[in-house]
Amino acid sequence: MAGLGEFSVEKVRQDFPILERSVNGYPLVYLDSANTSQKPRAVLDAMTEHLERHNANVARSVHTLGTESTAAYEGARAKVAAFIGAAAPEEVVFTKNATEALNLVAYSFGQRLGPGDEIVISELEHHSNIVPWQLLCERTGATLRWFRLTDEGRLDLSTLDELVNERTRIVSIAHVSNTLGTVNPVAPVVKRAHEVGALVMLDGSQAVPHLPVDVTALGIDLLAFTGHKMLGPTGIGVLWARASVLEDLPPFLAGGSMVETVTLEGTTFLPPPARFEAGTPPIVEAVGLGAAVDYLSALGMDAVAAHERHLTTYALDALSTVDGLRIFGPTVPVDRGGTLSFELAGVHPHDVGQVLDSVGVQVRVGHHCARPTCVRFGVPAMTRASVHVYTTTDEIDALVRGLERVRKVFS
Amino acid sequence: MRRRGVSDALYQEIILDHYKHPHGRGLREPYQAEAHHVNPTCGDEVTVRVLVKDGLVEDVSYDGAGCSISQAAASVLYELVHGRPLTDAMARHEAFLTLMSGRGQVEPDEELLADGVAFAGVARYPARVKCALLPWMAFKDATARAMAEEATAS
DSSP, X not given: OTTSSOOOHHHHHHTOGGGGOXXXXXXXXXXXXXTOOOOOHHHHHHHHHHHHHSOOOSSSOOSHHHHHHHHHHHHXXXXXXXXXXXXXXXXXXXXXXXXXXXXXXXXXXXXXXXXXXXXXXXXXXXXGGTHHHXXXXXXXXXXXXXXXXXXXXXXXXXXXXXXXXXXXXXXXXXXXXXXXXXXXXXXXXXXXXXXXXXXXXXXXXXXXXXXXXXXXXHTOSEEEEEGXXXXXXXXXXXXXXXXXXXXXXXXXXXXXXXXXEEOSSOEEEOOTTGGGOOSSOOHHHHHHHHHHHHHHHHHOHHHHHHHXXXXXXXXXXXXXXXXXXXXXXXXXXXXXXXXXXXXXTTBOHHHHHHHHHXXXXXXXXXXXXXXHHHHHTTXXXXXXXXXXXXXXXXXHHHHHHHHHHHHHHTO | OOOOOHHHHTSOHXXXXXXXXOTTBBOOSSOSEEEEEEETTTTEEEEEEEEEETTEEEEEEEEEEOOHHHHHHHHHHHHHHTTSBHHHHHHHHHHHHHHXXXXXXXXXXXXXXXXXXXXXXXXXXXXXXXXXXXXXXHHHHHHHHHHHHHHHHO
């Protein structure tokens, strides 16, 4: 399958047990993968097998089970590192989710910031890439600045050179927007940021599961993403950073497993990644993420991206046939992923989602943890449908039929 | 057997009617107190003003933006409390709250709740209970403020 540039969706769907379900008497049409993805049997089996055969704590045992468990955990780390093109597994820190990874950087890197220092984010960020920086600026007196959005939902780069300047310490933006589907232009941002000596962090939560991400090729300094959106379990996230960047960061959470020597007078800390993995880590979850990486690698991320491009093109087309429907974000399938937020004239998203649910179609409604984006486009909430490797064009058709029913109920 | 769909259970004709033709909508003067309530999860918001004179709810006016359940609930609120004795209005508030908290097990009091009984189905959708209660909570809030103002004034 890998390298052929495409895969059989029907075959893929057979790997996901939950897709056999019905909801309210209708076949399940799961269009909320941007919220969390479904899990293939290979991931479920890997986790069960670990708990049944190799369960023990990691890094602190001299016995056989502990060695096996550690090998599984570190093996997952190596898989993730290879998956994103990292130079070494030690550059991968396991957290519990992307939110924790972003908080780690805001806290640890942010500690040394002060008045006069600037941090740049954007209007389309998820709250996890907004609020930690707001809190940091409150604590340290640094200034938070924002890329604005064009009406099309893309980053307005016309102010790039002013926004990213000698006072900028870090630029932290989403690689792919969780509401608008926009794929942001990383290269010019990295170029400018490095010109002025600022670090670049990407929130890759909506990117890593959907397209090939190579941190070395992108030239970025840090990347945060999460397992549960890429066919893995909840409870496992990743912070990748270049070794020299990670080396420089002070600890975030403190406790066992991240210390070298603890005395009454003081404590020394282990090098990364251990420095940032206090306490018992999410071991079986890491194993699950490793299995998810294997599954995606077998499909091939180029094939995954091609499948998503096909669905996005189809969906943009199909949704344009629905009267009174307005899509937020780019309406052309260029630098645009399969996350489609929209409004149906005269019907509140909450009602749209409710009626869709009644015919088995699962979407998300609300502000999607991206309230500034909703405010930018003048709406209190949006309805959002999102695709993944198991989504079919039939399911997009079901969404359109569901939307017609919504209009009927509220006509 | 016809599937019992969302239109039967949740979007009853009465609710949709109140949504499309809301009663008493619009913010009016005079008023004593105003409360603005928001449901951040889904973006519903409502502002409620009250005018209480001699123990009567002389006027309750409202405005807002949100889902059909929240806006229809505001319209029904107006119908049920406008021009009523305050004690009566609070009894209806209590009855509506009980209905919404009952997970669909509570038998609604048609005398007290009139069109409000159409919301009985809403109680089986936990995510929508907050929507239905939004204007009622704002009403209670505004009334409490109005009464507190009266107490300090006299």
